[in-house]
Amino acid sequence: MNREVCETVNTTHNKQKIVVRGYLLVKDKNRDESFYWCCEQRDSRNCKGRAVTTLEGQIHILKKFSEHNHAPEASRVDVIQALNNIKELASQTHEKLSQIIHDTAIEMPEDSFYYMPNSQALRKQILHIWLRNLPSQPQNYKK
Numbered sequence: 001m002n003r004e005v006c007e008t009v010n011t012t013h014n015k016q017k018i019v020v021r022g023y024l025l026v027k028d029k030n031r032d033e034s035f036y037w038c039c040e041q042r043d044s045r046n047c048k049g050r051a052v053t054t055l056e057g058q059i060h061i062l063k064k065f066s067e068h069n070h071a072p073e074a075s076r077v078d079v080i081q082a083l084n085n086i087k088e089l090a091s092q093t094h095e096k097l098s099q100i101i102h103d104t105a106i107e108m109p110e111d112s113f114y115y116m117p118n119s120q121a122l123r124k125q126i127l128h129i130w131l132r133n134l135p136s137q138p139q140n141y142k143k
């Protein structure tokens with residue numbers, strides 16, 4: 001069987017999510033190295049799509065996948081990945097924000113780009129990351 005690697009995304013709400021075959025799933029629970037995920041649309045669409053992955057080092061390998069009652073939402077996944085990318089870049093460099101946003105935007109499919117938050121909202125998020133990464137930041141502030 002092919003090893004199917006799944007990409008995880010960290011959302012602003014600190015809830016771990018994972019992308020499996022174009023679907024976005026939210027972490028339900030984990031037991032040791034086994035992670036159980038359920039569809040992000042579980043409540044809104046009553047979707048029973050689920051996935052099980054095994055964590056090997058830093059990567060999630062897909063073990064089980066159950067069908068969803070709706071189509072994958074590529075645009076949403078693109079947006080979340082792009083936001084992740086922007087945040088990661090932002091935490092590594094103090095390049096100009098507009099440059100970071102621009103670089104990410106040109107790598108995105110055009111259709112998906114329309115779903116991105118506006119650049120003002122993005123700037124806020126990035127500034128937040130920078131502030132959090134300042135060495136003088138007191139450690140008792142934890143989200």
Ligand SMILES: [Zn+2]
Pocket residue numbers: 023039040041042047048049068069070
């Ligand atoms: Zn689903």
